[in-house]
Amino acid sequence: MGCPRVLLLQIFLLLLGAAICSDHGCALAADEFTYNGFGGANLTLDGMAVVAPNGLLVLSNGTDQMAGHAFHPAPVRLRDGPGGAVRSFSASFAFAIVSNFTVLSDNGMAFVVAPATRLSTFNAGQYLGVLNVTDNGSDDNRVLFVELDTMLNPEFQDMNSNHLGVNVNSMRSLRNHSAGYYDDATGVFNNLSLISRQPMQVWVDYDGAAARIDVTMAPLGLPSGKPRKPLISTPVNLSAVGGAETAYVGFSAATGVVFTRHYVLGWSFAMGGAAAPALDTSRLPSLPRFGPKLRSKVLEIVLPIATAAFVLALLAAAFLYVRRRLRYAEMREDWEVEFGPHRFSYKELYHATKGFKNRQLLGTGGFGRVYKGVLPKSKSKSSLEIAVKRVSHDSKQGMKEFIAEVVSIGHLRHRNLVQLLGYCRRKGELLLVYDCMPNGSLDKYLYDRSKPVLDWEQRFQIIKGVASGLLYLHEEWDKVVIHRDVKASNVLLDGDMNGRLGDFGLARLYDHGVDPQTTHVVGTMGYLAPELVRTGKATPVTDVFAFGVFVLEVACGRRPLGCAAPDDQSVLLDWVQEHERKGAALDTLDPRMCGKYDADEARLAIRLGLACAHPLPDARPGMRQVVQYLEGDAPMPEAAPTCVSYTMLALMQNDGFDSFAMSFPSTATSGVSPVSGGYSDVSGLSGGR
Structure with missing residues (x-):
């Protein structure tokens, strides 16, 4: 009587485990798993990485110069034995990158195959939390990663600030390509913006026999499914990843100075040549709402009454308000809306430089007077020292073209250039805002x-x-x-x-x-x-x-x-x-x-x-x-x-x-x-x- 009971108990536990895996995306086999959301998943997390209550994997929270890692807790069998050939594998994941600006981000994220879940001595910023300035390019790293890079770093020979790349032990990609996908019907390449705040899907397929890796991407839920033509297809010798039989797979993301968040909505993986299981898009968690909150019904009722009271109060304070507006008056035209993120208000620059007092003066040159200032702390950032250059310019002719160039130059990123942060216009002058250099000229x-x-x-x-x-x-x-x-x-x-x-x-x-x-x-x-x-x-x-x-x-x-x-x-x-x-x-x-x-x-x-x-x-x-x-x-x-x-x-x-x-x-x-x-x-x- 004892043996049948034990057998029935084992069968019950197996069925229960299968049901739990079906609901929470656990490993169904030693080398295959699917996460349709990460609620209840036993991921190995460090740094900024957390799982949100709705099951969304949050790799970064916008904190400056930090990194976050998330790995599947169990290693995968990368080789059949010591020194054996690397087995074929396939991964699919849905992700989104949300920056405060839809035209400007800082650093990206990566899908990683590494010998351990702890990436030692990594750097944030342009190193994506995977490598660091001293070990970049070393064979001892034993790491393969597919980067989703949203910043142009000339020192790594990046092609642009919106690309995917295949990397082995180095931040310099073996092959990279602008983000996008090829239409199956027409073969036309369609661009995608990694920082569009929209969820997208990436497939990474490694063919062990051919020693080739294919990387494909598309908008999440594309009706035709995974595009037939990959974005990147390149030979890769994964012997540089090391001779260990097992490896860990997961994600890494890093931040610089621009407020950016990286999310993973779902993830599947398979070893041995099988395609990664398809993600169930209907079960994936939703992204946080970005932007102002919708007005409630109560607000819609109360708002007219509050508006009438506000108008009465406004009439009483009109004189003081006009005086204050004149003090901080600016020039602002309709075409400047597109340059909003790069525009500072005169009021905040006035307070930052303590009213442009002479004791804040850093110097005077052919282009105008330069003042030191400090922008106050915000919810997401610490105080920032700036230099404000006041340039006289009475002519309106060509100002739109010049501001467009100022904004374009603001995208320059180099360690030997003074960063141009933005501008402000007031009456007959232009104010240009830079990072402050403490040791002067x-x-x-x-x-x-x-x-x-x-x-x-x-x-x-x-x-x-x-x-x-x-x-x-x-x-x-x-x-x-x-x-x-x-x-x-x-x-x-x-x-x-x-x-x-x-x-x-x-x-x-x-x-x-x-x-x-x-x-x-x-x-x-x-x-x-x-x-x-x-x-x-x-x-x-x-x-x-x-x-x-x-x-x-x-x-x-x-x-x-x-x-x-x-x-x-x-x-x-x-x-x-x-x-x-x-x-x-x-x-x-x-x-x-x-x-x-x-x-x-x-x-x-x-x-x-x-x-x-x-x-x-x-x-x-x-x-x-x-x-x-x-x-x-x-x-x-x-x-x-x-x-x-x-x-x-x-x-x-x-x-x-x-x-x-x-x-x-x-x-x-x-x-x-x-x-x-x-x-x-x-x-x-x-x-x-």
């Missing part, structure tokens, strides 16, 4: 005797940083940005004394307006390429010329004009070139360094500065070559360039340039007009490459 450390002396290592690092930033502007963004005013006062130093290039693209403002200090050619005397004065046409090589002068300025600690003494009219290029011809180039280095410098790096900097400031545009190197020289990836040509006198070049221009050759103001913005008297369009942004 580089020129103060070169010429202000009250500042500490920069050692050679710091100077060389700043030169390399500015070169990297210019390379990004010229070649590595999706549009070509011409800076047009590269100089020491436009290089700002962050808390670690890294150089960051600022004021890029602002010269475009004066194409549409009139500034009493300039006419058509925007720049600074001493940094202007000869052809720019003649033609009025700014190009990447005119930036290279200014960069060459900047390199010599940093190395020598002298201004481009009046370099020997404050009242001297000599030109730094002529002075350094003369020493180079005599074989005494190192004698031009800043004496305040007391001879403590790397001689090879110093010679490289001087020769590079002269090469970049060559009078012939075609003889100047491009910024990619410049970065290769500075990083030691390519040798500088042995023969130093032969530069004719910069002063003679100036005198060779037509009559409109004679005043430049005679006066040499060292800090004023150029007011030189083209010879023709007209103006060739000098755009801060040109078309894509």
